[in-house]
Amino acid sequence: MSAHAQGNNANTSATSSDAGDSGTKGMPLVHAVNVMKSFHDVQVLKGIDMDVRKGQVICLLGPSGSGKTTFLRCINQLETIDGGRIWVDGELMGYEDRGGTLHRLNSKAIAAQRREIGMVFQRFNLFPHKTTLENIMEAPIQVKGEKKSEARDRALALLERVGLLDKPSAYPSQLSGGQQQRVAIARAMAMQPKLMLFDEPTSALDPELVGEVLAVMRELANDGTTMIVVTHEMSFAREVADHVVFMDGGVVVEQGDPKSVINNPQHARTKSFLSRMQAEPQAVEHVPASLEEAIIAVEIPRPGGELFIPVEHFPEEDE
């Protein structure tokens, strides 16, 4: 299951030193240099460099508290960085450089920058007072000013893509966790972002629901979506990522090709983290190749004889 058609990146190994001040031309989609962030007195990010090229899938690995999530949130400015610079598609995030002096962007300009970046949260964060379809249509209509019919068509296409075409009018509380996360992915994709950020998208899910979300993410990756994924699912890092970055204590400890980092870690901290991860039971052995496969996989007859179908099992609907 290791071979996957990607074909969009001959330049897998990302290094940050070469881009420098060469301007927007030839700059990777995400270009982060010496990113620093402190919460009160605790420095969470101690100078992170990272480049992500268009179409690449990057996995951020590392123990909790290593700064992975914080770094992800800094990219779309849910956190304001204290030092360093982040460019997305050649645009400096949060500031305007006027002749060497940085000017803070106003909230309107920051909102415009965020439009280009989709984010999927650990706890889904769907809007509970809106249906599935309304959740997906909300931002295209309200932010981009799209026509309702246009937004609706794309929302339905996205629902089909995440395998939930049968649930356009369900409220989030009527969906399983896996279904909610798939809606959340569709909601982020509806803005047609240049970059997708995933913040531990499967950590809040029951193990049997992890596969369906990973399968959707794999399909997005195969379609050439640029993705940065914070995850503890080693199978996803191994099989889907083009590049993995191991973080610990606010610094990048080790990075490179998934197979070489995961199978043959060089750094002691990477080794101990990976051996701990291997000791823990993983939700999925392999990332399902497709959503259909993921959903069939959980319909395995149990030893007792009854069919175990957690995907279709959601809380009973309100009267």
Added chain:
Amino acid sequence: MSTPSTTDRPGLIEARPVRHPWRWVAIAVIALLVAMLANMVVTNPAWDWGFVFKAMVQSPVLRGLYVGTLLTTVLAMAVGIAGGVLTAVMRLSDNPILSGVAWVFTWFFRGIPRYVLLFTMGTLGILFQKGLGLGIPFDWKIQELLGISGSWRFATLDANALFAGLFGAVLGLGLSEAAYMSEIARAGILSVDKGQSEAAEALGMSSGKSMLRIVLPQAMRVIVPPTGNETIAMVKDTSLLIALPLTTELFFQLQAIGSRTYKVFPAAVAASIWYLFITSILMVGQFYLERHFGRGFGQKKPKNKRFARAAGMGGA
């Protein structure tokens, strides 16, 4: 019902319930008290029920009910809810000027008793003895500096009539209510998970849009129940309007009838019945309103307890 049970496997439980002898004692005592009360209500001539029901439907009383009680409640609550939500949003804003203004507003209007506030409101006319002019601020000063003359005012209103009338009533009660509603709305907004506004902002929504479309609709679930209580309290507080003085108001009119006819007690009973009637209707309305806003949130049924709680509270 009877699954085959062998001797060693216990079957269905058929136990004696716990006895509650004191409940029967309580029922007896209450029954006695109710009987005494009923006897007094029927036989004591001071109740004068005929007068009570006649007084309740006198046309000045009904006019007072419509204008001073019901209309003022509706308008003051509209001002209070709109002002309260606005102040709450301002309070939670990153803008220190907005949050400062909101804090001062709440501090001022929460600190003054409603009766005193209404009394003061009614005397505000003294500040504008030449009338309340609407126009360009400091116009006389500007005209003096430029050496020109003329009127830069669009309208001049009679401040005495304005502040001591329905406008003053709605403004006084509404602003006071806004200060309380501000705290209620703030609690409602803070009760919405932070992930909601983060998700909205990650989609590129402005913070205003995120508040209006994502956070406030969810905050309503928390805001509505105490707002029902506030509305019920507002109905009762309209009886303070005599402080303005606004006389087209239920309690004042009944009191006036009572003192003119020397039947003060039946008039007070008439007023109490009217207030109980209105607040009871509002409680039923609140029950359905809460059920509406609880939908879509994975809450199966609104608990009936809420109705009881609404009925039990409502002071101020």
